[in-house]
Amino acid sequence: MAVLVGTHTRLICQGITGSAGAFHTRNCIAYGTNVVGGVTPGKGGTRFNDQVPVFDTVSAAIRATNANATMIFVPPPFAADAIMEAADAGIELIVCITEGIPVLDMVRAKTYIEGLRAQGQSLRLVGPNCPGVITPGACKIGIMPGHIHKPGHVGVVSRSGTLTYEAVGQLTALGLGQSTCIGIGGDPVKGTDFIDCLQLFADDPDTHAVIMIGEIGGSAEEAAAEWAKANFTKPIIGFIAGLTAPPGRRMGHAGAIISGGTGTGQSKIAAFEAAGIRVAPTPGDLASTLLQVYTPG
Numbered sequence: 001m002a003v004l005v006g007t008h009t010r011l012i013c014q015g016i017t018g019s020a021g022a023f024h025t026r027n028c029i030a031y032g033t034n035v036v037g038g039v040t041p042g043k044g045g046t047r048f049n050d051q052v053p054v055f056d057t058v059s060a061a062i063r064a065t066n067a068n069a070t071m072i073f074v075p076p077p078f079a080a081d082a083i084m085e086a087a088d089a090g091i092e093l094i095v096c097i098t099e100g101i102p103v104l105d106m107v108r109a110k111t112y113i114e115g116l117r118a119q120g121q122s123l124r125l126v127g128p129n130c131p132g133v134i135t136p137g138a139c140k141i142g143i144m145p146g147h148i149h150k151p152g153h154v155g156v157v158s159r160s161g162t163l164t165y166e167a168v169g170q171l172t173a174l175g176l177g178q179s180t181c182i183g184i185g186g187d188p189v190k191g192t193d194f195i196d197c198l199q200l201f202a203d204d205p206d207t208h209a210v211i212m213i214g215e216i217g218g219s220a221e222e223a224a225a226e227w228a229k230a231n232f233t234k235p236i237i238g239f240i241a242g243l244t245a246p247p248g249r250r251m252g253h254a255g256a257i258i259s260g261g262t263g264t265g266q267s268k269i270a271a272f273e274a275a276g277i278r279v280a281p282t283p284g285d286l287a288s289t290l291l292q293v294y295t296p297g
Contacts, residue, residue, distance in 0.1 A: 001204055001205060001206045002135040002138065002179045002180040002204060002206050002207070003135075003155070003179070003180045003182075003197075003200040003201065003204050003207070004093060004124070004126070004133050004135070004180060004182065004200065005069065005093070005133050005134070005135050005138070005139040005140075005141055005180070006135050006138045006139055007034075007138050007139065008068075009033065009034060009068065009069050009093075009139045009141070010034055010036045010065060010066060010067045010068050010069065011028065011033055011034060011035050011036065011067065011069045011070065011071060011139075011141060012035070012036060012037040012038055012039060012055075012058070012061045012062075012065065012067045012069070012070050012071070012091075013025045013028075013035065013037075013038045013039070013070070013071045013072075013073065014038070014039045014040075014058065014070055014071070014072045014073065014074050014082045014085075014086065015039070015040065015072060015073035015074040015075075015082070016038025016039065016040055016048050016052070016054060016073070017038065017040040017043055017048065017054065018040075018073055018074075018075075020073045020097075021038075021071075021073030022048070024071070024073065024097070024142070024143050025038065025048065025049075025052070025071070026049065027140075027143075027146070028071070028140050028141065028142075029049070029052075030146075031139075031140040031146040032137075032138070032139070032140075033139050033140050033141065034139070035052055036052070036053075036061075036065035036066075036067050037052060037053050037054070037055055037061040037064065037065045037067060038052055038053070038054045038055070038061070039054070039055050039056070039057065039058055039061050039070075040054055040056075041056050041057070042056065043056070044056035044057075044060065053065070057085070057089070058070065058085050058086050058088075058089040058091065059085075059088075059089040059090075061089075062089050062090060062091065067091065068091065068092045068093065069091065069092065069093040069094075069095065069141060070086045070091050070093070070094050070095065071095050071097065071132065071141050071142065072086070072094065072095065072096040072097060072098055072127075072128075073097055073098060074098055075098070076098055076099070076100040076101045076102070077102075079096060079098040079101045079105075079128060080101055080102075080105035080106055080108060080109040081109075082096075083096055083109045083113070083125065083128075084108075084109050084112050084113075087112065087113050087116055087121075087123055087125075088116075090121070091123070092122050092123060092124065093124050093126070093133075093141075094123070094124070094125045094126070094127075094191070095126045095127055095130070095132050095133055095141045095142060096125065096126070096127035096128035096129075096130070096185075096191075097127060097128070097129075097130060097131070097132060097142055097143060098127075098128050098129070099128065099129040100129070101128050101129070101187070103187075103188060103189055106128065106187065106189040106190070107189055109125075110125070110189055110190075110191065113125055113191065124191065124192060124196075125190075125191025125192060126182065126183075126184065126185070126191055126192045127183075127184070127185045127187075127190060127191060128185055128187055128190060129185040129186055129187045129190075130142070130161065130183040130184060130185030130186075130190075131143050131144045131161035131164060131165075131183035132144055132183055133180065133181070133182050133183070134146065134149055134178075134180065134181050135179070135180045136149035136150055136151045136152070136177060136178050136181075137149075137150075137151040138151075142183065143161070144161070144164065144165060144168075144181070144183070145165060148165060148168050148169050148172055149168055149172065149177075149178055149181065150171070150172040150175075150176075150177035150178065151177045151178070152171075152176055152177015152178050152179065153176075153177065153178075153179055153206060153207060153208040153209065153296070154171055154176055154177065154178050154179065154207070154208070154209050154210070154211065154290065154294075155178065155179050155180055155181070155182075155197075155201040155204070155207040155209070155210045155211070156168060156171075156178055156180075156181040156182070156210070156211045156213070157181075157182045157184060157194060157197040157198070157201075157210065157211075157212050157213070158181075158182075158183055158184070158211075158212070158213035158214075159183075159184055159185065159186045159213065159214055159215050159220075159241075160183075160186065160213055160215060160241055161183050163213045163239070163241060163283055163286075164181055164183050164213065166283050166284075166286065167211050167213060167286045167287065168181060170284075170286050170287035170288075171211075171286075171287050171290075173287070174287050174291070176287065176290075176296060179201070179204060179206045179207040179208075180200075180201075180204075180207070182197050184197065186215065188217070188218065193220050193224075194212060194214070194220050194221065194223070194224035195220075195223060195224050195227045198210065198212070198224060198227065198228055198231075198232055198236075199231075201232075201234070202231065202232055202233070202234065207234065208234060208235075208294070208296075208297070209234055209235040209236065209290060209293075209294040210232075210234060210235070210236045210237075211236075211237055211238075211239075211286055211290055212224065212236060212237070212238045212239075212277070213238070213239045213241070213286075214238065214239070214240050214241070214268055215240060215241040215242045215265075216240070216241070216242035216243070216264060216265050216268070217242075221238070221240065221268040221271060221272070222267065222268060222271040225238075225268075225271040225272050225274065225275040225277060226271070226275065228275050228277065229274070229275035229276060235290070235293040235294035236277050236278075236293075237277060237278045237279070237280055237286070237289045237290045237292075237293060237294075238269075238272040238277045238278070238279050238280070239279065239280040239283065239286060239289075240265045240268045240269055240272075240279070241265075241283070242265055243265035243266070278292060278293050
């Protein structure tokens with residue numbers, strides 16, 4: 001069954017006619033994702049790739065295609081507005097790939113989404129600054145290389161796109177497929193977080209074990225470890241990136257910064273170990289560490 005995306009997903013792309021949006025939409029189509037439309041203001045009525053209709057607004061796209069998911073490749077100054085437009089139009093799943101969205105813009109967008117959810121709207125934001133979501137063999141939304149994935153039963157959730165691919169590559173090489181892989185993004189203000197994903201994996205009968213990849217900065221990993229200790233019964237292993245980063249120095253992601261003595265790699269590893277989560281010593285040990293706590297059936 002997997003989580004978030006599958007054969008039921010009807011995807012549109014906001015920013016479909018831009019270079020990045022066009023490139024990755026083609027890759028999603030080639031993977032087998034059901035891309036039903038795109039959105040670029042001013043280009044409504046045209047067709048992308050001679051097959052996908054383009055609309056001026058998300059609401060017009062939904063009316064015409066019954067889309068239930070969107071992939072956002074809108075430039076950073078306008079991406080938060082694109083998120084809110086999709087939410088206002090009733091899209092259930094918003095996957096924002098865009099990197100570099102101003103933090104205050106994202107605060108505004110996240111507050112808007114939380115307001116709609118409080119009113120009962122079914123709505124989830126993944127990202128921004130994320131690789132996307134993939135249920136292998138069924139649906140790919142984002143920029144991940146589809147060919148390295150294999151259908152199976154290991155869920156992957158990560159703040160790092162590159163380390164997601166590393167984990168997937170190792171799993172596939174050992175013959176271990178993945179149920180769903182979720183890149184939550186490395187920005188300080190984002191939608192879906194670790195606990196959200198762990199809850200989805202906990203409820204999914206097709207997910208038998210989980211790899212959770214965090215990094216320095218913030219407290220999401222510590223919170224997830226505490227939640228998992230009380231609520232998660234499936235095998236789970238973790239990894240924390242950025243252990244050698246000096247305090248106050250941002251490493252890669254906007255959210256990967258240690259300040260005020262919090263968000264250190266050591267504190268996150270300690271939280272994982274206290275929760276009974278086995279920690280992989282290096283990125284090259286992700287799959288082998290999983291096999292220490294999980295016996296594929």
